[in-house]
Amino acid sequence: EPEVTQTPSHQVTQMGQEVILRCVPISNHLYFYWYRQILGQKVEFLVSFYNNEISEKSEIFDDQFSVERPDGSNFTLKIRSTKLEDSAMYFCASSAEGSGVNTQYFGPGTRLTVL
């Protein structure tokens, strides 16, 4: 069964450093998402991406964040200058279409630790 994969599973970085979290969505999916979960808190929407542009973003997704689909398979989340409060589990998801009727399939997540 096709699945969403994410690398790395755990990333440790120093405050102020740039990090890139990588995701490989399901191959025939067209809509891509990033969510995050700070320890002990809710899973929060960050951004959705379709047709090579952002379709929606949350207030969390400020200028420090960017997303990219550099090739036909990868979908990346970049944090330019990490802060302590960026420490969280980051989940990538994809869906065949953008309507809510279409299931979003999630990856296993990348745990980001900012020291």
Place this chain on the structure above:
Amino acid sequence: AQSVTQLDSQVPVFEEAPVELRCNYSSSVSVYLFWYVQYPNQGLQLLLKYLSGSTLVKGINGFEAEFNKSQTSFHLRKPSVHISDTAEYFCAVSDVQGAQKLVFGQGTRLTINP
């Protein structure tokens, strides 16, 4: 804007006992409703979803949920749980009118004791 509340952060249950995980939502527009499960070291997996029609929705692994519009609830139930059901369960909503994002509750950790 929508919000989701899962009242129970942890639910311990004995094996073969029934379980109900509670979910209430708030929204000014019509929503779709979802339950996701996260097993240890895995991603979120869809258990079931309510889009329209019958308010009782059946999902994978013997779970079901009932949509109650008047109480704005979407509680998840299973009549007899197994050790393998130990996981974190997330309730979520999305806007019917096209906004793609899922709004999640804080999750309920279900622990099955032998």
